[in-house]
Amino acid sequence: MVDVSTIYLVDGATGSEVRAELRDSIEDAQLVDWQLKWRPAHDALIRELIQKGVSRQQWPQSSHWDWRRKAAQVQGLLAFRGFCVLADGETQGMAQVELTKSARAPVQAGKPIVYIEYLEAAPWNSPELGRAPRYRGVGTALLSAAIALSVEEGFKGRIGLHSLPQAEDFYRRRGMVDLGPDPDPGHQHLRYFEMTAEQARAFLTEE
Amino acid sequence: MRLERSKEWWLARARQEGDAAVGAGLLAANPAVEQHGLEAQPAPAEETRIAFGRFVNLMRRRRGYSVEQLAEAACLEASELLVIEEDRHYVPQLRTVFELARTFEVPQQRLLQLAGLAVANDDGLRKEAVRFAARSESMQRLTSEESSALEAFVAVLSEQGPKRAR
Amino acid sequence: MTAKRTMTLNLTDAEMRALDELSARKDVSKTAVLRQALRLYQAVEARVERGEKLLFENEATKEKAELMLV
Numbered sequence: 001m002v003d004v005s006t007i008y009l010v011d012g013a014t015g016s017e018v019r020a021e022l023r024d025s026i027e028d029a030q031l032v033d034w035q036l037k038w039r040p041a042h043d044a045l046i047r048e049l050i051q052k053g054v055s056r057q058q059w060p061q062s063s064h065w066d067w068r069r070k071a072a073q074v075q076g077l078l079a080f081r082g083f084c085v086l087a088d089g090e091t092q093g094m095a096q097v098e099l100t101k102s103a104r105a106p107v108q109a110g111k112p113i114v115y116i117e118y119l120e121a122a123p124w125n126s127p128e129l130g131r132a133p134r135y136r137g138v139g140t141a142l143l144s145a146a147i148a149l150s151v152e153e154g155f156k157g158r159i160g161l162h163s164l165p166q167a168e169d170f171y172r173r174r175g176m177v178d179l180g181p182d183p184d185p186g187h188q189h190l191r192y193f194e195m196t197a198e199q200a201r202a203f204l205t206e207e
Numbered sequence: 208m209r210l211e212r213s214k215e216w217w218l219a220r221a222r223q224e225g226d227a228a229v230g231a232g233l234l235a236a237n238p239a240v241e242q243h244g245l246e247a248q249p250a251p252a253e254e255t256r257i258a259f260g261r262f263v264n265l266m267r268r269r270r271g272y273s274v275e276q277l278a279e280a281a282c283l284e285a286s287e288l289l290v291i292e293e294d295r296h297y298v299p300q301l302r303t304v305f306e307l308a309r310t311f312e313v314p315q316q317r318l319l320q321l322a323g324l325a326v327a328n329d330d331g332l333r334k335e336a337v338r339f340a341a342r343s344e345s346m347q348r349l350t351s352e353e354s355s356a357l358e359a360f361v362a363v364l365s366e367q368g369p370k371r372a373r
Numbered sequence: 374m375t376a377k378r379t380m381t382l383n384l385t386d387a388e389m390r391a392l393d394e395l396s397a398r399k400d401v402s403k404t405a406v407l408r409q410a411l412r413l414y415q416a417v418e419a420r421v422e423r424g425e426k427l428l429f430e431n432e433a434t435k436e437k438a439e440l441m442l443v
Contacts, residue, residue, distance in 0.1 A: 001375065005210045008217035012226075017218055024208045039285070043275070046286040050293045077419060078412040093229075100413050111400045112409060118232035127226040137221025139229025144220070148210040154405035164230040171231070173223070187233055206216055208375070 002027070007141050009087055012125075012132035018087055022141050024149075026082030026094055031071060033091035033122075041123040070096070070118075080117075083145040085138050093138035095119040097146050103158055105177050105194045113194070114150040116161035119143070139167075143174060147200050157200020162190040175199045257295045258336035258360075259321040264292045265357045266311045281310040298323055317364045335363045382407075 005022040074080040079100045085093040101115035119142050125133040143159075150157045162182060163171050168191055172178055176193040195203070267277045267288075274292075278285035283306055290297045304322045308315040319325040320332060339360040384392065395406045417427055427440045 003209045003375065007210075007212075008214050008221065010218060010221040017214065022210060040275075043285040043289065046289055050289060077416055078408075079416045096232075100409065100416060108400070110398070112405075116231050120230050120232075127228055133226060135221075136226070137217065137224050139227065140220045140224045141217070142229075144210060144212075145208070149208050152208050153408070154401045156400065161231040162233050164228065164232075166228040167230050170224070170227040170229050173227075190233060206212060 007085070007137075009085075009092070009135040009137040009141070012134050012136055018135060020085055020087035020092065020135070020141070022145055023084050023086060024081065024145065026071060026084055026096065030082075030084050030091045030094055034094075037090060038122055045123055045126075081149060083142055083149075085141050087135055091122060092125055092135055093119075093121040093142050095142040095146065097149065097159075099153060101160065103160060103194060104179055104192065105196060107196055108158055108194075111158060112153075112155050113158040113160045114146050114153065114155060116143075116146050116159060119146075119161065139170060140174070144204070147195065147203055150200065151204070156197035157204065158195060158197055159200070160192065160194045162187060162192055164190065168193075175203060255321050255333055255336045256298075256323050258340040259299075259318075259323070260292050260295060260297075261340050262321065262357075262360065263288065263307060265353055267292075269354070269357060277310070281306040283307075313361060313364050321364075332363070335360060339363075 002023050002025040004024075007020050007022045009018045009020045010016070011018050074096070079098055081097050081099065083095045083097070084091050095116055096118045098115045098117050099112070101113055103109055103111045103113045119139065121133070121138040125135050125138050127133055146159050147157050150159050161171070161176075168178070171193045174195075176195045176199065179192045179194060181187075181189045182192050267274070270277075272280065274285050274288050277283075278288055281288075283303055287299065287303060291299055291303070299322050301319075301324060304319050304324060305315055308318045311318075316325065317332065321336060339356055392403050392406055396403045399406060399409075401409070421427065428437045429440060430437050
């Protein structure tokens with residue numbers, strides 16, 4: 001049974017509000033969108049970047065995730081949960097979280113967290129090429145979902161994630177603790193960020 | 208899990224997000240980009256890598272494939288194929304080279320050397336690669352000159368393969 | 374919220390003490406401890422089923438010890 005919450009995004013072109021859905025599951029429709037819409041859009045973006053001579057370091061990442069394989073691997077496992085944002089009948093972003101990891105920040109070391117294993121907005125919502133995203137707010141919605149799940153699971157809103165280099169500012173501005181590049185060589189020097197219970201409470205507050 | 212917040216709550220946060228990139232997770236990172244940044248292995252000779260990109264481009268067009276069709280046939284990402292064809296600095300994934308060797312029916316080891324993932328132990332291949340890269344020009348259609356350059360180079364790749372028991 | 378069912382759990386004093394300790398140390402409720410235990414047990418079983426081993430490595434000595442799950 002999938003829980004659906006009504007959320008609002010902002011249209012990147014007009015600035016107007018857009019009603020959208022936050023769903024607490026990744027289903028077949030998302031895998032189909034990823035295959036038939038995300039990947040071609042991503043390839044078109046890379047083609048344009050090559051034509052414009054943009055250096056590889058500035059390219060969007062996150063193209064190597066094989067959703068179908070991953071979805072099959074975690075099927076039925078309680079340790080993994082997925083979220084997606086739907087607007088205009090299309091998948092605008094997806095996240096997958098793991099519930100069996102522990103916090104690293106000194107104030108909460110060893111306590112369970114919701115670890116964001118993967119979070120991505122659809123290619124047309126990405127800011128590369130200096131073009132306005134189709135919808136703004138997809139990343140925040142997925143981050144909010146992870147925090148809310150952490151609260152529901154009794155983890156008090158604690159979450160952790162490894163940010164892609166170009167997204168570090170986003171997570172800092174969301175009030176997360178930057179614990180620096182991960183020392184484990186397997187983590188490709190990605191910086192690790194954590195949200196404490198207190199920061200989560202502030203994040204979720206209705207002002 | 209449901210998350211009930213007011214419309215204003217969501218809109219304020221969406222506006223704060225602005226045009227920020229939001230990607231997270233090791234699995235979201237593109238290993239090709241990192242590999243390039245780390246310079247973990249000695250840079251393979253540029254000329255063989257130019258030849259590798261040209262080779263993939265010509266072989267693909269000879270078969271009348273679009274990038275997407277080749278990606279499909281070789282079980283690879285179209286975006287990586289684009290990079291291979293257009294960026295001489297790019298060092299491809301091992302699996303990519305294996306899949307391309309399989310798809311184009313040329314020896315894996317020679318293609319690995321061309322791609323810079325294995326050390327070429329003879330000067331012959333490098334010279335042939337340079338000649339090949341020089342003779343082949345990037346064009347929409349495969350010209351007869353390109354075709355013959357490609358034929359000759361495929362022959363070199365196959366003949367000069369390391370003398371190993373198969 | 375996903376519908377949940379209630380069950381009664383019969384634990385010995387020692388088991389209850391362990392549950393209390395974990396609940397305090399991990400800063401989560403007793404129910405959350407048990408749900409976490411279930412997630413971990415299931416994840417480990419799924420990997421053992423696939424032919425993988427569960428190993429603990431001593432960070433200082435790099436010594437590895439296999440945890441047997443039979």
